[in-house]
Amino acid sequence: MQSFTEENYLKIIYHLAENTNNVQTNAIAEQMQTKPASVTDMIKKLADKGFIDYVKYQGVTMTEKGRNAAIDIVRKHRLWEVFLVDKLNFKWDEVHDVAEELEHIKSTALIERLDEFLGFPKSDPHGDPIPDKNGRFAKTQFTKLIELKIGDSGTITGVSQHSSAFLKHLEKLGLTLGKQIQINDVTDFDGSVEILILDKQINISREVAKHILISSNGKN
Amino acid sequence: MQSFTEENYLKIIYHLAENTNNVQTNAIAEQMQTKPASVTDMIKKLADKGFIDYVKYQGVTMTEKGRNAAIDIVRKHRLWEVFLVDKLNFKWDEVHDVAEELEHIKSTALIERLDEFLGFPKSDPHGDPIPDKNGRFAKTQFTKLIELKIGDSGTITGVSQHSSAFLKHLEKLGLTLGKQIQINDVTDFDGSVEILILDKQINISREVAKHILISSNGKN
């Protein structure tokens, strides 16, 4: 059984490993909000315990054991987020920090019964997939809204930024999960995007468009 | 905000203070499953932070601040136990250890919404009162079953021992919360108690009888 800190490292390394082969010390330090020297200490420990493979100066990769441990934490995090939204009426921008704490509660029975209580949900309030108890989940194919061309349309199915500020902003714009959108225009001046949602045209910045994930229903 | 460890000390000191004026170092050590030397270190820290009053060699007493902090943790612990039993179908002997972890989750919003979700329960699965959000709760007047006389009757409304082994044993004997019982006889030989429950006569040991709490409906 791992400490809270070890679990947080594992989860962060797992997420970083989704985008790169060798996860770098500095990247981990940034995510953990700590110093590279501290990361070096910790990755040595995690390597000793067999959660990651580590070659000095070459960064780390996850072992099967590490990946399983990380997926288990991700599963807990996302199930708790569903609980908070579905049962306790939290908003999608209010759940992340509490789930960061709840994900460390150690009880297999608890999480399996919670899963059942929630009706075995397949995705969390931000559209992220929830691994089942064997760690399996559908790797959904998202396109970033920013990458769509004029005329393309699709459904909002996820976000790649979970900060409360960002999610509240989306909420205000009406850009919530399941909404249909269409790209009307892209402004030359600042790259901002004109989108059509429920027959209403709105303008969103590039920064916002980068973090909205679309399951496209056919390119233009 | 306190650390997990500080919260555990506060809760334990609070419970010990229910039975004695000055809580002793050794008593805390026993409950915390740690050594007296460690307790001395910690009570100095808690005293510095204003949670307890501490006079060297004289033991500790809780301050108002300490009591409030402790009651808040007790409230969380008991609400989570209700959640586990009422919503996730845990048995009353399975919830304590998980609640020991859940009680440390820091979110006022979470606990208030949980309270509401559960219908503002007044007592937990073991019959212990749940403080409201202002820390108020009814100090119920219990009698230990062992103290009743032959012919006395009453309702089981609590237990003073939360171990899984004890609670499973009670369950097997049918001695659960809300059950009506009557004292039929007390055996001279070993002090065991014959009780009548649902027209069935059973025999329970002194040790068991000590930890069953009865709200008596009239002495003999």
Next chain:
DNA sequence: TATTTTTTTTAGATTTACCTAAAAATTTAA
């Protein structure tokens, strides 16, 4: 009251997860 026993505290270490500053390795650029 003097002695023994018990309780509590102090002194000095250990472990975990951090830190800063400096050295070493790697990568990028000239």
Next chain:
DNA sequence: TTAAATTTTTAGGTAAATCTAAAAAAAATA
């Protein structure tokens, strides 16, 4: 392909929560 910049590691230290062994205080007993 050398020099500069960046990344990573090491060395040495700190704070929290623990420990053991020994000293000090308080309580119980003779």
